[in-house]
Structure formats: structure tokens, C-alpha cells
Amino acid sequence: MERFYDILKQLIRIPSVVGAEHSFFMFIKRELEEIGIKVEYYDGVLVAKGKDPTSGYISAHADRHGLICTGHNEFQYAAFIAKNRADLTGTSNSEQLLHRFTSRFVDEKVQAYEPWSGSYLGLGVIRDAYLCERRNNIIFNVEGFDFLFPGTPIAFMDKLEFKDDLISAQLDNVLSVAIIIYMYMTGYKGTAFFTSSEEAGKSWRFLLEWFRRFDISTNELLVLDTSPYENLEDIKNLNVILRHRDENAVFRSPLKNIIKNIAIEENIKYHFKDAYLKNKMLQSGIKGSLGTTELGRIIHATKGTIQGATLQIPTIGYHTVNETASIKAVESMITILRRLYIEKT
Incomplete structure (x- = not known):
């Protein structure tokens, strides 16, 4: 193996x-x-x-799950932003699970990358995550990514x-x-x-x-x-x-x-x-x-x-x-x- x-x-x-x-x-x-x-x-x-x-x-x-930059220093859960949302209704087991555990993301290291080439753009740290009821999405406070443009994907650092x-x-x-x-x-x-x-x-x-x-x-x-x-x-x-x-x-x-x-x-x-x-x-x-x-x-x-x-x-x-x-x-x-x-x- x-x-x-x-x-x-x-x-x-x-x-x-x-x-x-x-x-x-x-x-x-x-x-x-x-x-x-x-x-x-x-x-x-x-x-x-x-x-x-x-x-x-x-x-x-x-x-895989990750974040997307949606504005200056604004980051949302990628799967649930409006342009990605398909037939998610909030009723699936995975959605309910995610919305219960926003605290699990705090202090996670994340990496931004260029979506077409995959080029590494930088490293950041999630400082806070909370569920925004108005947007029905998880909003993240990420340290180190104030230079990113909207549409930039951000992946969890992983091994x-x-x-x-x-x-x-x-x-x-x-x-x-x-x-x-x-x-x-x-x-x-x-x-x-x-x-x-x-x-x-x-x-x-x-x-x-x-x-x-x-x-x-x-x-x-x-x-x-x-x-x-x-x-x-x-x-x-x-x-x-x-x-x-x-x-x-x-x-x-x-x-x-x-x-x-x-x-x-x-x-x-x-x-x-x-x-x-x-x-x-x-x-x-x-x-x-x-x-x-x-x-x-x-x-x-x-x-x-x-x-x-x-x-x-x-x-x-x-x-x-x-x-x-x-x-x-x-x-x-x-x-x-x-x-x-x-x-x-």
C-alpha cells in the first residue's frame, strides 16, 4: 500500500x-x-x-471545502456562496453539521491560490468564523489576506x-x-x-x-x-x-x-x-x-x-x-x- x-x-x-x-x-x-x-x-x-x-x-x-474571497477582507464558505449554490436547501445532513460547528475553523492555516494555474498566493490564519443568518453562509475573519481580490479560492492547509x-x-x-x-x-x-x-x-x-x-x-x-x-x-x-x-x-x-x-x-x-x-x-x-x-x-x-x-x-x-x-x-x-x-x- x-x-x-x-x-x-x-x-x-x-x-x-x-x-x-x-x-x-x-x-x-x-x-x-x-x-x-x-x-x-x-x-x-x-x-x-x-x-x-x-x-x-x-x-x-x-x-474539497474551502473559502472564497468575496470582497475586501471578506471570506465566505465556498460551497454556500450564491454563485455556487445549486439545490442546497439547508436540509442535508452535511449542511446542518457545518452550521453547528463554525468554531472548528478557528486557528486553521489556509492558503490562497490562483484558480487557473494553482499558483500559491500566500498563507493566512482563520481568526473567527460565524454563521450570518442574512446570507445563510459562514463568514470568516482571515488574518494575512487583505491583498486578495474577490474570486480567489482559499484552501485549508493539509497533510x-x-x-x-x-x-x-x-x-x-x-x-x-x-x-x-x-x-x-x-x-x-x-x-x-x-x-x-x-x-x-x-x-x-x-x-x-x-x-x-x-x-x-x-x-x-x-x-x-x-x-x-x-x-x-x-x-x-x-x-x-x-x-x-x-x-x-x-x-x-x-x-x-x-x-x-x-x-x-x-x-x-x-x-x-x-x-x-x-x-x-x-x-x-x-x-x-x-x-x-x-x-x-x-x-x-x-x-x-x-x-x-x-x-x-x-x-x-x-x-x-x-x-x-x-x-x-x-x-x-x-x-x-x-x-x-x-x-x-
Whole structure:
């Protein structure tokens, strides 16, 4: 796994704030083209094709949370500014989670970068963060960035940390991107999608546009991601997360049961996130969201002509630079993907 972690360490250091992913896409493009993979760049989605493009369709969003300069010494949470906002309504689990924890950002180091080239523009420190009800966004007081122009993206400073059997960084969703690149290095021959603006609820539109552009449909689109839990105890006996559905659609793909069977054979611990959330709601008596996914939005928009499954790694510290997953969970996802696409007979 040393080769995999080398890839992940590099990717984590390259900023990819939602809405300003271009330089990160260029890094992925170079890494894949170096090993002979064909890469095509469309609006909002980077598409990689192996020697047998129809043998698999895997997707992972490439954007991460960060800030955008919106005026002189004014900085807002990038995913929730008006120009990025798509169908965010304040009801998703991730939005509710973020709005509860503005204090987590204080004293975090951040780096500004030029959105097209990725050039480093300077280092700053978040001194305060608060929720502005009028703008329905998190507003940041950042020291050291009074020279920046509106539209400049600002990424959290990040590096991969190892402790015991855990890894920590801003893993969502650079972890899945690294896994896909590693899969190509070890024999994956199918197609992979790296989408932008997932954290702003827009990535599914870019991915759907690609399928419509070439009049392609599939019932085996596999979307990789991380999945948030509250504490270490919740994920101690979990390796991968599956879903029957999300808030938007039911997932009806043969992949779901194939993955479940592989997990059983490989002694990989799993559960279905929607069933877990329903059970929590039942116990608390509070109705909440089953969560929204890129896949669910695509299934709903296509009335099921594109179908698929999700495969996620359970994490804690969601949407922070200390998002944490177990090494066993990472290895479990790679084992499942190898069984699905490389070792199949």
C-alpha cells in the first residue's frame, strides 16, 4: 500500500476548493497520462478511459471545502456562496453539521491560490468564523489576506497524518480520487469520472451531461465517497458503507448485491447507511434526512435510465482537515474494487 499512500500524500497537498478545481484536475490528468491512460476534460468533469472503457464506470468528486474571497477582507464558505449554490436547501445532513460547528475553523492555516494555474498566493490564519443568518453562509475573519481580490479560492492547509491504525486529513473526497488512480496503476481498464462542485450540489449535472452527450446509459455506475459518523465508536466495527437509497431515489443496480457478497466473502464489515439513519430516527423520534448523493440525483433526473451503487468509507471529523478513517476501511474498499474490476474472471 506504500504506492497508494504516496499518491494520497501528493493529492492532499494540492488545493481543490469547490468551484476552483482546475489545477487539481490538471494534476490528475498528468498522473494518469504518465501511465498511458487516455484523459478527456469536459465542463465540470475529468474523464479517464482505460483499454476497455465499458468494463466499469467509477465516479468520485474532486472538490474539497474551502473559502472564497468575496470582497475586501471578506471570506465566505465556498460551497454556500450564491454563485455556487445549486439545490442546497439547508436540509442535508452535511449542511446542518457545518452550521453547528463554525468554531472548528478557528486557528486553521489556509492558503490562497490562483484558480487557473494553482499558483500559491500566500498563507493566512482563520481568526473567527460565524454563521450570518442574512446570507445563510459562514463568514470568516482571515488574518494575512487583505491583498486578495474577490474570486480567489482559499484552501485549508493539509497533510496526511498516520496514528495507530487510522489516517487523518481532509479526506473527502481526495481519498476516493487516490484510490481510482491507484486502481489504474494496478490494472483497472474501465472509465472513471472526477467531478467538480459536488459540495455545492452540482456535480451530478456535469456527470449526467457526459452520459447524455454520448447517449450512454448504464445500471452499474459506482460512486465512491466518504460517509460521516459522529465518533470513533460508531466506525470501529465498520469498513465500508453501502446504500439501498438516499433522499432522492432507490438504488437498483446488480452492483449492490455483488459488493455485499464480496464483503461477506472477504470478512469486510459493512452496513446500509439509509437503514442506519432510519433506525436512529426511530430511536430519537426525530425525522431527518436520509442524505443526498450524486448518484441519487442522477437516478432521479433520468427516471432510472442510469442506475448504480455507492461505496463509501466511514469517517469521523467530516469536512475538517482532521477527517479520520481506518486503514482497514481503505484496504477494504480497494479489495472490493479489485474483486469487481481486476480479479473478476
